Amino acid sequence: MVDVVLWxxxxxxxxxxxxxxxxxxxxxxxxxxxxxxxxxxxxxIDAGVSVAVDGRIIASGLTEPINPASExxxxxxxxxx
Amino acid sequence: MPLDEATHKEFKVVGTRPLRPDGVDKVTxxxxxxxxxxxxxxxxxxxxxxxxxHARIVGIDVSRALAASGVKAVVTRPDxxxxxxxxxxxxxxxVMASDRALYDGHAVAAVAATTQxxxxxxxxxxDVEYQPLPHVTDVDEAMRKEAPTIREGVADASxxxxxxxxxxxxxESGHGDVEKGFxxxxxxxxxKFRTEAAHQGYIEPHACLAQMGPxxxxxxxxxTQGHFNVAKVCASLLGIDASQLRVTxxxxxxxxxxxxxVFIEPVALALSRKTNRPVKIVMNRAEVFRxxxxxxxxxxxxxxxxxxxxxxxxxxGEFRLQGGAFPGSPMEFAAMCAFAPxxxxxxxxxxxxxxxxxxxxAAYRAPGSPMxxxxxxxxxxxxxxxxxxxxxxxxxxxxxxxxTKASFGPKFDRIGLVxxxxxxxxxxxxxxxxxxxxxxxxSCGFWFNHSGETAVSLALSEDGTVSVSVGTPDxxxxxxxxGLMAAEAxxxxxxxxxxxxxxxxxLGYNDISHGSxxxxxxxxxxxxxxxxxxxxxxxxxxxxxxxxxxxxVWEEGHARPAGPNAGDFEPMSLARxxxxxxxTGGPIVGHYETTPEGAGVSFATHLVDAEVDRETGxxxxxxxxxxxxxxxxxxxxxxxGQYQGGAAQGIGWALNEEYIYGEDGRLQNAGFxxxxxxxxxxxxxxxxxxxEVPNPGHPYGxxxxxxxxxxxxxxxxxxxxxxxxxxxxxxxxxxxxxILKALDEAENG
Numbered sequence: 001m002v003d004v005v006l007w008x009x010x011x012x013x014x015x016x017x018x019x020x021x022x023x024x025x026x027x028x029x030x031x032x033x034x035x036x037x038x039x040x041x042x043x044x045i046d047a048g049v050s051v052a053v054d055g056r057i058i059a060s061g062l063t064e065p066i067n068p069a070s071e072x073x074x075x076x077x078x079x080x081x
Numbered sequence: 082m083p084l085d086e087a088t089h090k091e092f093k094v095v096g097t098r099p100l101r102p103d104g105v106d107k108v109t110x111x112x113x114x115x116x117x118x119x120x121x122x123x124x125x126x127x128x129x130x131x132x133x134x135h136a137r138i139v140g141i142d143v144s145r146a147l148a149a150s151g152v153k154a155v156v157t158r159p160d161x162x163x164x165x166x167x168x169x170x171x172x173x174x175x176v177m178a179s180d181r182a183l184y185d186g187h188a189v190a191a192v193a194a195t196t197q198x199x200x201x202x203x204x205x206x207x208d209v210e211y212q213p214l215p216h217v218t219d220v221d222e223a224m225r226k227e228a229p230t231i232r233e234g235v236a237d238a239s240x241x242x243x244x245x246x247x248x249x250x251x252x253e254s255g256h257g258d259v260e261k262g263f264x265x266x267x268x269x270x271x272x273k274f275r276t277e278a279a280h281q282g283y284i285e286p287h288a289c290l291a292q293m294g295p296x297x298x299x300x301x302x303x304x305t306q307g308h309f310n311v312a313k314v315c316a317s318l319l320g321i322d323a324s325q326l327r328v329t330x331x332x333x334x335x336x337x338x339x340x341x342x343v344f345i346e347p348v349a350l351a352l353s354r355k356t357n358r359p360v361k362i363v364m365n366r367a368e369v370f371r372x373x374x375x376x377x378x379x380x381x382x383x384x385x386x387x388x389x390x391x392x393x394x395x396x397x398g399e400f401r402l403q404g405g406a407f408p409g410s411p412m413e414f415a416a417m418c419a420f421a422p423x424x425x426x427x428x429x430x431x432x433x434x435x436x437x438x439x440x441x442x443a444a445y446r447a448p449g450s451p452m453x454x455x456x457x458x459x460x461x462x463x464x465x466x467x468x469x470x471x472x473x474x475x476x477x478x479x480x481x482x483x484x485t486k487a488s489f490g491p492k493f494d495r496i497g498l499v500x501x502x503x504x505x506x507x508x509x510x511x512x513x514x515x516x517x518x519x520x521x522x523x524s525c526g527f528w529f530n531h532s533g534e535t536a537v538s539l540a541l542s543e544d545g546t547v548s549v550s551v552g553t554p555d556x557x558x559x560x561x562x563x564g565l566m567a568a569e570a571x572x573x574x575x576x577x578x579x580x581x582x583x584x585x586x587x588l589g590y591n592d593i594s595h596g597s598x599x600x601x602x603x604x605x606x607x608x609x610x611x612x613x614x615x616x617x618x619x620x621x622x623x624x625x626x627x628x629x630x631x632x633x634v635w636e637e638g639h640a641r642p643a644g645p646n647a648g649d650f651e652p653m654s655l656a657r658x659x660x661x662x663x664x665t666g667g668p669i670v671g672h673y674e675t676t677p678e679g680a681g682v683s684f685a686t687h688l689v690d691a692e693v694d695r696e697t698g699x700x701x702x703x704x705x706x707x708x709x710x711x712x713x714x715x716x717x718x719x720x721x722g723q724y725q726g727g728a729a730q731g732i733g734w735a736l737n738e739e740y741i742y743g744e745d746g747r748l749q750n751a752g753f754x755x756x757x758x759x760x761x762x763x764x765x766x767x768x769x770x771x772x773e774v775p776n777p778g779h780p781y782g783x784x785x786x787x788x789x790x791x792x793x794x795x796x797x798x799x800x801x802x803x804x805x806x807x808x809x810x811x812x813x814x815x816x817x818x819x820i821l822k823a824l825d826e827a828e829n830g
Binding site: 005007008009013034040043044047052055056057058059060061064071073074075076078079080081 | 096098237238253254255281338340341413417429445446448490493494527528530531596597658676788
């Protein structure tokens, strides 16, 4: 089980929780299970999110591994100029 | 081998400064830019644009234009795909209006004719019936209850109930308890800031040549930062298969984020499909200003608490950014970047994305971050002044380090902010004396950097030279840096490598050249493609020597037996193996496809000295020093150029550049005579210091450098000007009238 930190404006869609426990071993599995557990998150995740795993910001890779002890933070999708 | 083990390696080619490979072409006029391509039978197109800030389009009658001499076709919205949703619909709506003109300059129709003059004349024969509607162009005004609604139903689920329909997205992030933090402070300051929209200001206007038949097979030549994205988006907007459209990126005269989307390309394709002739479109400068870019304008409140000894106890920011008539302003990046340089126990960021009757904003170098830094770094400067503290010491005391919980959530990996601050503090600039009427400004800045889909191919020629094909347009010297990394990895001379930007039919999908990603991502893929090539070279040598592949190593451009037990063979050079490859198994090509996920974040610290003429309000930048972490500078001259370019654009944004709208909502300064970018005489020599704290996510330690350099200038210059003038400037640009007004208010109340 990994604890996922949500940015503040996502929390109303996850019962006002700052941290949500999810059983997942990859970024893709984590995002899928978040949507199953909290359907209100779906449009936000569909709009694009990045996932920071132990400080490394995963911009889009769904197959990136996650360990139970990892620090996992959801962030808005990165882009640039 | 973990990537971070490799970042300590010694380099032979990387870090040198060979002449730029595109230099001769560009100074002799041989380089082919967007407008340089022509085709037999080509038509010229022109676009009719709305003269209203906001209007309902009652009807469009093109019959008189179609009857004009030389006119071959007219397109309007029904000539494009009709079933789009979300951002695809937004992009198409911006390319060609449907039932409403949403800003001054919004495209409503386009004509293709045998000459440019005939096309432009025909625009006058298109009869558009408009019903003008109330408009709003200011971000704060657009949020007010009584503001006219730009479009209904745009807001997403993040927006709290009760907000005006012009508020379309909401962001909130942070941690801790800011109220508790403010109570711990000895001094709390809260200020409001405003920045105006600035255009990316690239030298080359948008231009393209399109050819498409009724069978929907097409070719497109255009100046863009991302031709694979152009193919994908154009296919969607025209309702064709992406693989049927081959896009070639021309040489590019600057982009800075403004060429990461499409404007004229779908229009040229639609006209070509209708006429079965090649169609060329070249924007003029007024069209570039009215209908492309610019960045967002912003309105920001920042509150920061500090103790007497310089510890920041809490920071809070509210960032309101308008992105034109469409959602997508980078308000979340302003919010996430603003406090990123500092280790804060209590921080809260709120962002609002607001729509206005302005052109759809486009990315501009680290979108959002410069505005956020302007507000936060200005308040820190004022707090330091009030508390009598050294501004760099305070930043060092609070600086983010490896393991710091960032204001946007995760803990930082290896970062180089402290190194930039220490280098700035030690630089002679920081201790140089100032005269009366002069002021010094300091600011830090932060940008995430990006990765994205990347594919690279590396082919050997029989003469031992190497051709590297990448899919990322060269907007900042990447052909040189890719060539250097390929040469380093292969162990050959840089002069033996040529790097080419391949078209969309040649490589797998490549993300846009944005997010400071190219030297990082295409560089990483090039190094991996070189490894793939080396593996094949070693296999050929092993076969020739009759030993196992594992018994061959690659050193200094040669295959060698791994040790005495492998056998006694003369080392075989890349050129030797390549010369025989047709008879030893065929062509040797290495390749690598990836979406790398290790783009290291980047920090910079800038120092500025400025002098304010209290009589005229004019500002002169006396001295400027950029200190930035590059991870590893592959070609230091290009890195320094990126640092200087970011500072130069920041000087323009801070002092003079702004979109000026009249009461009628129309843009008043759509040209370089009235929209003043810096010229050479406005700029001092911009000194640069390259810091190298390797990025663990890249084999050579590279961090992107193209965007971070524009994050600190707005604040650094505002701090210098404020310290010179003796009055705090909180609105950009700090043009002479604004400075005179501030001086007058300070002196006369």
